[in-house]
Amino acid sequence: MSHIIHRSLRHTPALAVGARGMHVFDSDGKAYLDASGGAAVSSLGHAHPHVLAAMQRQIAQLAYAHNGFFSSAPAEALAERLAADAPGDLDAVYLVSGGSEAVETAMKLARQYAVESGQGERGVFIARRQSYHGNTLGALALGGNAWRRQPFAPLLIDVPHVAPCYEYRGRAPGQSQDDYTAALLAELEAAIVAAGPHRVLGFCAETVVGATAGAVPPTPGYFKGVRALCDKYGLLLMIDEVMCGMGRCGSLYAIEQEGVLPDLVALGKGLGAGYQPVGAVLARRHIVARLREGSGAFQHGHTYTAHPVAAAAALAVQEVLAGERLVEAAAQRGASLMARLRAAFGAHPHVGDIRGRGLLLGIELVRERDGKQPFEPELKLHAAVKECALARGLMVYPMGGTVDGRRGDHILLAPPFIASEADLSEIVSRLEDAL
Numbered sequence: 148m149s150h151i152i153h154r155s156l157r158h159t160p161a162l163a164v165g166a167r168g169m170h171v172f173d174s175d176g177k178a179y180l181d182a183s184g185g186a187a188v189s190s191l192g193h194a195h196p197h198v199l200a201a202m203q204r205q206i207a208q209l210a211y212a213h214n215g216f217f218s219s220a221p222a223e224a225l226a227e228r229l230a231a232d233a234p235g236d237l238d239a240v241y242l243v244s245g246g247s248e249a250v251e252t253a254m255k256l257a258r259q260y261a262v263e264s265g266q267g268e269r270g271v272f273i274a275r276r277q278s279y280h281g282n283t284l285g286a287l288a289l290g291g292n293a294w295r296r297q298p299f300a301p302l303l304i305d306v307p308h309v310a311p312c313y314e315y316r317g318r319a320p321g322q323s324q325d326d327y328t329a330a331l332l333a334e335l336e337a338a339i340v341a342a343g344p345h346r347v348l349g350f351c352a353e354t355v356v357g358a359t360a361g362a363v364p365p366t367p368g369y370f371k372g373v374r375a376l377c378d379k380y381g382l383l384l385m386i387d388e389v390m391c392g393m394g395r396c397g398s399l400y401a402i403e404q405e406g407v408l409p410d411l412v413a414l415g416k417g418l419g420a421g422y423q424p425v426g427a428v429l430a431r432r433h434i435v436a437r438l439r440e441g442s443g444a445f446q447h448g449h450t451y452t453a454h455p456v457a458a459a460a461a462l463a464v465q466e467v468l469a470g471e472r473l474v475e476a477a478a479q480r481g482a483s484l485m486a487r488l489r490a491a492f493g494a495h496p497h498v499g500d501i502r503g504r505g506l507l508l509g510i511e512l513v514r515e516r517d518g519k520q521p522f523e524p525e526l527k528l529h530a531a532v533k534e535c536a537l538a539r540g541l542m543v544y545p546m547g548g549t550v551d552g553r554r555g556d557h558i559l560l561a562p563p564f565i566a567s568e569a570d571l572s573e574i575v576s577r578l579e580d581a582l
């Protein structure tokens with residue numbers, strides 16, 4: 148029996164002992180083709196020499212400096228780089244250790260900004276159903292996924308949830324895409340009005356919904372409409388790009404494709420690409436300026452905030468993304484994988500929908516295509532698919548609760564951007580076999 152508390156308290160997973168490029172190896176010497184990037188993390192593949200060298204140099208020179216005493220060269224350089232490449236004036240960067248911490252930090256930045264702006268009554272966040280923003284209590288409350296919330300309910304903060312963009316099930320037969328989008332925005336506006344507009348602090352959403360809904364992209368104009376509502380009622384727009392950002396959707400930030408500028412952006416996963424736990428919040432200039440002119444401090448911090456080795460790793464990741472043109476590769480490989488999935492599964496009796504953007508792709512499984520009826524949740528079909536894929540040496544990221552947080556199954560594919568056409572072909576053929 149393992150002494151570690153694993154996710155499953157009944158089964159100990161296989162031991163991973165190594166990883167290189169597109170593959171992870173277990174202690175029996177079995178190779179797994181990484182079609183999930185872990186959980187949409189390993190965007191550069193495993194053991195990239197440029198990142199390893201940067202980390203080795205940094206750990207030998209300065210492994211740790213507490214941010215209460217010092218800044219460090221890699222932290223400064225990473226923040227400068229992120230600020231330079233981010234859209235608009237999203238040029239203030241707070242470095243943390245992962246996605247949940249980034250979301251919590253963004254929530255606290257927003258809250259302190261409201262208080263110091265004389266709008267202390269603004270405390271409510273509105274978010275969306277079928278969303279995931281992290282597992283710490285604040286981020287868990289933002290997330291709208293029913294089965295994740297249920298063991299901990301009632302959660303500490305009360306978050307109204309509205310419908311996400313989910314055309315496959317949300318858009319009625321005969322309803323135009325524009326009418327569907329307008330209905331989603333009307334629901335959001337009604338939620339703002341119901342909560343009392345002067346009490347609402349912000350709206351939080353993933354640009355492309357990742358793990359909980361299976362790579363659901365926004366409808367055209369949706370985020371423009373969201374931005375307009377935020378402006379109308381004085382809300383901050385907080386975008387969670389922990390999964391969909393850092394090139395995964397074919398642009399450095401997925402929100403760039405929507406043509407709107409958010410006030411806060413949370414990053415994680417692909418920022419460190421698995422080499423180090425690291426996350427970040429990008430904030431627009433005016434938010435930090437308010438705190439700078441006001442109390443002069445952000446009342447927040449973690450022991451590993453702006454960790455030098457994590458920053459060095461994330462900076463090296465940015466260098467590889469640019470140097471090897473991997474964001475463009477994610478767009479191009481994503482289109483290729485999507486075409487391959489449509490060819491292989493477009494007529495599969497249990498595949499209801501194939502969707503996504505860049506190299507964040509999802510396949511929704513249904514009992515039968517015409518009625519879009521999901522499988523019974525007790526079957527835990529997604530977990531079975533994962534096991535069947537692992538048995539065939541393939542890592543995919545399946546999830547349940549797709550439809551309403553309880554029913555529904557999907558498979559998420561999020562391979563490293565270095566995947567070759569041969570790798571994509573292998574992913575699809577092993578997945579066909581597993582399904």
Ligand code: PMP
Pocket residue numbers: 186245246247248250279280281282353357358387388389390391415416
């Ligand atoms: N937001 C999103 C969109 C995520 O996908 C995740 C992780 N799955 C998180 C936040 C939380 O990140 P972490 O697990 O690093 O805390």
